[in-house]
Amino acid sequence: MTKRDDALQIRPVGDGEGPVFVTQRLVRFSHVDPAGIAYFPRIHNFIHEAFEDLWEEYIGVRYFYLIQDLRIAFPMVHTEVDFRQPLRFGERPEIRVSCFKLGRSSLGLHYRIYVDERLCVDARTTTTCIDADKLKSQPVPQEYRAYFERIYYPE
Numbered sequence: 001m002t003k004r005d006d007a008l009q010i011r012p013v014g015d016g017e018g019p020v021f022v023t024q025r026l027v028r029f030s031h032v033d034p035a036g037i038a039y040f041p042r043i044h045n046f047i048h049e050a051f052e053d054l055w056e057e058y059i060g061v062r063y064f065y066l067i068q069d070l071r072i073a074f075p076m077v078h079t080e081v082d083f084r085q086p087l088r089f090g091e092r093p094e095i096r097v098s099c100f101k102l103g104r105s106s107l108g109l110h111y112r113i114y115v116d117e118r119l120c121v122d123a124r125t126t127t128t129c130i131d132a133d134k135l136k137s138q139p140v141p142q143e144y145r146a147y148f149e150r151i152y153y154p155e
Helices: 040-059 063-068 142-150
Strands: 010-012 019-024 076-083 094-102 106-115 118-128
Touching: 019 040, 040 063, 040 076, 040 094, 040 106, 040 118, 040 142, 094 142
Parallel strands: none
Antiparallel strands: 010 019, 019 094, 076 118, 094 106, 106 118
């Protein structure tokens, strides 16, 4: 898997953040509840899909390959999500991802989901790098760590 040009992967944004990884989603009919807003478990799916996009589009390794072939995984150990504004059917939210914690074996990722410049979701997750066979933590490999350093902003 090859990475796209850096200009397409990370960019500075205007709300005080430095460079962030940016991806986008489409709120589909199957994502919404009878009120026409995205059902909250779908938001968690969007967050995980953005995590997978980050690996494939920014780092250049499909998350599937990381787990299946390299036997490295990043299971989530903590999450917190603030739902600020609803996401509605037909909208194309932009997901901006930065790293707020870069430990020996852990990553803290910050996901901000916007529609136009309206902040709809503010989420933080913590994952731990593990050996997928032994289910034991291990250091984040240096070749990947360098990518997280580029979008690292301690909070």
